Amino acid sequence: MSAVIAEQVTGNTPDNTPGTTPGIREGAFGNARALICRECGHEVELGPHYACMECFGPLEIAYDFPVVTREEIEAGPRNIWRYKALLPVPTDIEQSPNMEPGFTRLLRARNLGRELGIETLWVKDDSTNPTNSFKDRVVACALSAATEFHSKVFACPSTGNLANAVAAAGARAGIKTVVFIPSNLEKPKQVNSAVFTESLVAVNGNYDDVNKLASEIAGEEDGWAFVNVNVRPYYAEGSKTLGYEIAEQLGWRLPDQIVIPVASGSQLTKVHKAFQELVKLGLVEDKPYKVFGAQAEGCSPVSTAYKAGTDAIRPVKPDTIAKSLAIGNPADGIYVLDICRETGGAVEDITDDEVRDGIVLLARTEGIFTETAGGTTVGVLKKLVESGQLDPTLETVVINTGHGLKTLDAVADSVGPAATIDPSYAAFVKTGLA
Amino acid sequence: MSVSVRVPTILRTYTGGESEVTAQGTTLAEVLDDLEASYSGIRARILDDNGALRRFVNVYVGNDDVRFLDDLATPTPDGTQVSVIPAVAGG
Numbered sequence A: 001m002s003a004v005i006a007e008q009v010t011g012n013t014p015d016n017t018p019g020t021t022p023g024i025r026e027g028a029f030g031n032a033r034a035l036i037c038r039e040c041g042h043e044v045e046l047g048p049h050y051a052c053m054e055c056f057g058p059l060e061i062a063y064d065f066p067v068v069t070r071e072e073i074e075a076g077p078r079n080i081w082r083y084k085a086l087l088p089v090p091t092d093i094e095q096s097p098n099m100e101p102g103f104t105r106l107l108r109a110r111n112l113g114r115e116l117g118i119e120t121l122w123v124k125d126d127s128t129n130p131t132n133s134f135k136d137r138v139v140a141c142a143l144s145a146a147t148e149f150h151s152k153v154f155a156c157p158s159t160g161n162l163a164n165a166v167a168a169a170g171a172r173a174g175i176k177t178v179v180f181i182p183s184n185l186e187k188p189k190q191v192n193s194a195v196f197t198e199s200l201v202a203v204n205g206n207y208d209d210v211n212k213l214a215s216e217i218a219g220e221e222d223g224w225a226f227v228n229v230n231v232r233p234y235y236a237e238g239s240k241t242l243g244y245e246i247a248e249q250l251g252w253r254l255p256d257q258i259v260i261p262v263a264s265g266s267q268l269t270k271v272h273k274a275f276q277e278l279v280k281l282g283l284v285e286d287k288p289y290k291v292f293g294a295q296a297e298g299c300s301p302v303s304t305a306y307k308a309g310t311d312a313i314r315p316v317k318p319d320t321i322a323k324s325l326a327i328g329n330p331a332d333g334i335y336v337l338d339i340c341r342e343t344g345g346a347v348e349d350i351t352d353d354e355v356r357d358g359i360v361l362l363a364r365t366e367g368i369f370t371e372t373a374g375g376t377t378v379g380v381l382k383k384l385v386e387s388g389q390l391d392p393t394l395e396t397v398v399i400n401t402g403h404g405l406k407t408l409d410a411v412a413d414s415v416g417p418a419a420t421i422d423p424s425y426a427a428f429v430k431t432g433l434a
Numbered sequence B: 001m002s003v004s005v006r007v008p009t010i011l012r013t014y015t016g017g018e019s020e021v022t023a024q025g026t027t028l029a030e031v032l033d034d035l036e037a038s039y040s041g042i043r044a045r046i047l048d049d050n051g052a053l054r055r056f057v058n059v060y061v062g063n064d065d066v067r068f069l070d071d072l073a074t075p076t077p078d079g080t081q082v083s084v085i086p087a088v089a090g091g
């Protein structure tokens, strides 16, 4: 795996230069050179392709990176485009309408750290992105690719947050959007899509059914850019910016440990890729770091495989309140296993009650209201400390990927008024809160 | 048993551009054998060297991923739809 990354940073195939596909403007994908199969290394020209012709393996972006300095990055805008030299986007990306996600806060979580017994803990709070999840990052990169491919429809299958991000970004860019979600999704996530697009499609089935449908449509309809299907290689690169930001915000260094929620596993693999690239480019010092993945018990195919010590991930039918993480057949699951094992991390899962507790714990210690994915991540962090899998003396970062207002129902029955009283001082005193 | 098979874009070079073809067989394994007889080379794209489904391909009989059924031994009754879909995610 690291060999492939090394190749991507330094590799060069002279006869496969970017911009050679007809209709694609010169430099449309920045320093991206080609699409490369993560499994067999087969390369294809940059285009709206996502699976390898030879082995069905996932295609990802290979680059010819120029020298990139910290100063150049620091002089850039306070959003993900400060890292545009490391993304498959044109150098004039700031000129096209986008939601400008990124450069979210990295908070020193002293209270949560004290509660869990972790000496140095940070929360990377991605709930403050334009549509309140990390998905705005990936969608911004997917939108750039869709624009360069002259796509007429911007679309996705989604567990909710992606649909919100696609619908909003498409509205701002003036491109037609069609987003597909499981019909049992949380109401706020449905509204957060429907307000931006007239074409929200609720599908009777789970996310994996929605995903299958989207793949079939992508195979039939010309000009549709499904962000996580046919433009997925570009989309996925957006998650690298989480890794870049964490390193930059720590003063250009890598943390010792990081805990990341896992649905498809794409984000986790890309944060790791970002760390590797920063090392290869000489932007941070090389050092060991451990990557931990977080799942909810009701949809934990990766954690199950990790614990069983196997490479084979058995798909599951999800049943958990952490709906944003409810992907039963995670495409990047095996890479999550590789990364967590190689770095000395782990993949852990927790019950729905622990997810709820995680939400309330983060809220009451740090004033951050996270959604179920964040509750899962914080809950898993707690479990990892308790089980001794995570070293509490090492500097740790936990990623909060989404906002709690989108999954209010998850905690609506666990929190509420401590008392309901008449408007009299005596009644208040009786509550014992004084 | 005659079934219809949905072919993903990356395999359509084998089927002369057709997105949907018919094949015979009482199980998925037999259907893949029959596909191979009509469109030489296609089976090796779907199965690995050990004859198992490749890691990054999802095959559906009807609406169900065959990993939830009997894998290659999954029955394919007359008129079933078989779909071959590359794994995707990130939702």
Ligand SMILES: Cc1ncc(COP(=O)(O)O)c(C=O)c1O
Binding pocket: A133, A134, A135, A159, A160, A161, A162, A261, A262, A263, A264, A265, A266, A267, A268, A324, A325, A371, A373, A374, A401, A402, B089, B090, B091
């Ligand atoms: C809030 C939130 N966190 C985490 C994830 C998981 O991301 P990935 O599919 O890249 O593993 C999702 C995916 O939908 C999400 O919505």
Ligand SMILES: [Zn+2]
Binding pocket: A037, A038, A039, A040, A041, A042, A052, A053, A054, A055, A056, A057
């Ligand atoms: Zn390949």
